[in-house]
Amino acid sequence: MIPFNKPYMTGKELWYIAQAHAKGHLAGDGGFTKQCHHWLEKTIGCQKALLTHSCTAGLEMAALLADLEPGDEVIMPSFTFVSTANAFVLRGAVPVFVDIRPDTLNLDERLIEAAITPRTRAIVPVHYAGVSCEMDAILEIARRHNLLVIEDAAQGLGSSYRRRPLGSMGELAALSFHETKNVIAGEGGALLVNVSRLAERAEIIREKGTNRSQFFRGQVDKYTWVDVGSSYLPGEIVAAFLVAQFEEVDAINRRRLLMWDVYHQALSSYEAEGLLRRPIVPGHCQHNAHMYYILLPDLARRTAVINSLKAQGVQSVFHYIPLHSAPAGKRYARTHGELPVTNNTSDRLLRLPLWVGMEEQQRDVLRALRVALEAKD
Incomplete structure (x- = not known):
């Protein structure tokens, strides 16, 4: 795994x-x-x-x-x-x-x-x-x-x-x-x-x-x-x-950015086909490659991709469950507006493995993701 x-x-x-x-x-x-x-x-x-x-x-x-x-x-x-x-x-x-x-x-x-x-x-x-x-x-x-x-x-x-x-x-x-x-x-x-x-x-x-x-x-x-x-x-x-x-923060972030870029380039064709959406980073923002996520078309598709990746030995996760929908959120907080983007994103977002030392395994992740994305429901 x-x-x-x-x-x-x-x-x-x-x-x-x-x-x-x-x-x-x-x-x-x-x-x-x-x-x-x-x-x-x-x-x-x-x-x-x-x-x-x-x-x-x-x-x-x-x-x-x-x-x-x-x-x-x-x-x-x-x-x-x-x-x-x-x-x-x-x-x-x-x-x-x-x-x-x-x-x-x-x-x-x-x-x-x-x-x-x-x-x-x-x-x-x-x-x-x-x-x-x-x-x-x-x-x-x-x-x-x-x-x-x-x-x-x-x-x-x-x-x-x-x-x-x-x-x-x-x-x-x-x-x-x-x-x-x-x-x-x-x-x-x-x-x-x-x-x-x-x-x-x-x-x-x-x-x-x-x-x-x-x-x-x-x-x-x-x-x-x-x-x-x-x-x-x-x-x-x-x-x-x-x-x-x-002492190693620059080297750590460089390695993460390289892996982030590998994901980003490899998944561009799937985005063009409408199978997923990749992260968007504005030009005036320098990010640290903390995570690589994809947005799938809907909750059912995300669930299918997670299950397929798991069956192929790849652990992926989603987040977050919106706080406004949680029991404590309803008790202690209030919501301004309907939050449609929040609700939609929570159903569709999937995070892929990204950690220093997995460079060689990244090809296996992408191979498993290709199988999951191309599978017919």
Whole structure:
């Protein structure tokens, strides 16, 4: 079986973990964590980067920093992972789901303004598949209505919009280093802060609501509980693993882009025949080849292709089940409009295996996909 995903190791992870062990500092915010913070701040250009134990934790910190009150509204797509909404629901806020664009499958910026009410406090663009949302338009809408922009860049490390790295444009952003992402730490994430007024409080929230970070910098003579917060730090073993990954990020993304291009070229004829639709990446967006998906004509066809691939030893997956159709989505959120693109995309999208090290197996995937696509129902 060719798996959908296989975590990639650079070869240095265990060496760095052994160093963390030898230093005897295994809790968070040690030397390897500081290396990760520096790398993210330099690479993305954010004012402050803070490692978290997941992207979910980064989004939860962003929701705390937004000072949301019960009943406040946050605009986001329904076509996203549950963490995007859950982080704000935990604060009593109401996700307002807006439809996605038919080309990039990102939040449709043309529908945002009509969804804004007096209770709206933030916009959460999700950069699906590592392809940027139309950030200039989103940032301008947010400016006019005095709203925060919180980028869900879980899939976006190494991608950019008009040469600006994803995660550098909103007031806040969150990254994921889950084992399904390009750069991994097993579990892990980061909060990126792009405005100085939120940086100090972000440190406090991450450290259980204490000013511990200021104490270790010598800014206060003792630390104490000063704000709400929780324990969002990963341990040094996770950070040590991540340092090894950061050192190879360019090489990892290059290899993924080459495989993405192989899929894209090989499937062009099937798109011309109307058997599928390939991903669309606008010319002003540089993506990181986080995933390669196809859109099949309908749900029945997608189910048949998944089953055929499985029978041939290839694992493929779909996502997402739209949040507005989920039990919790109906309970805690509201929908702006009918979301026809979201519903249609959810029925048709299929993700193909894409992981560093499967280059030789990619031909087998394409061969199996050809059999599946040419099969008569």
